[in-house]
Amino acid sequence: MEDILTVHTASKYCSVSPQTIINWIEAGHIPAYKTVGGHRRIKRSDLEAFMKTQGIPVPDNPEEAAGRKKILVVDDDPIIVETIVQALEEDDHGYEVISAADGFEAGLQVNHFKPHLIILDIMMPDIKGYEVCAKIKGNDETKDTKIIVLSAYLDEEKFRQMKERGADACFSKPLPLPQLKEEVARLLQ
Numbered sequence: 001m002e003d004i005l006t007v008h009t010a011s012k013y014c015s016v017s018p019q020t021i022i023n024w025i026e027a028g029h030i031p032a033y034k035t036v037g038g039h040r041r042i043k044r045s046d047l048e049a050f051m052k053t054q055g056i057p058v059p060d061n062p063e064e065a066a067g068r069k070k071i072l073v074v075d076d077d078p079i080i081v082e083t084i085v086q087a088l089e090e091d092d093h094g095y096e097v098i099s100a101a102d103g104f105e106a107g108l109q110v111n112h113f114k115p116h117l118i119i120l121d122i123m124m125p126d127i128k129g130y131e132v133c134a135k136i137k138g139n140d141e142t143k144d145t146k147i148i149v150l151s152a153y154l155d156e157e158k159f160r161q162m163k164e165r166g167a168d169a170c171f172s173k174p175l176p177l178p179q180l181k182e183e184v185a186r187l188l189q
Contacts, residue, residue, distance in 0.1 A: 003044035008089045010042050037081045037099040069188045072115035073099040074106040076124045103127030117146040130165050137166030146187040
């Protein structure tokens, strides 16, 4: 599969701000598409073609982003997903962030994207957060994946149960974004 870049990654690639990349996309200079969550994605080949026509040097090492940490955000509320993804993509850590809106898509992304960390809403119609944690932590290929659980109804008992099944951290909604970002950075050190 061809490399797909986030706006943040493309901005680092071109040594410009993310807003400049967005402006170029909106002006029709760089082809891009939007994910289900509304995030822009750019094919590396399209970005490089644009860079060449504009005289922007293409980095010698296009794989420099390969060491980036991958994060999967799983929530059926698109506003929460957008808020978390945007906050993490704008961070200076250069995370690669994707989202899933349901349990089926999340399962596919865990296998395909192989995230280092999952931010998981445990109160979704088609998945049980407890089971997801247990499956991920019980699989040799994914057992080292960090899991941050989100819930609007997280009490001490649920918090304890999620920890027992492998959650690394738990947050109640409404979401404290600064604390979430700190916890993500801590878990991905």
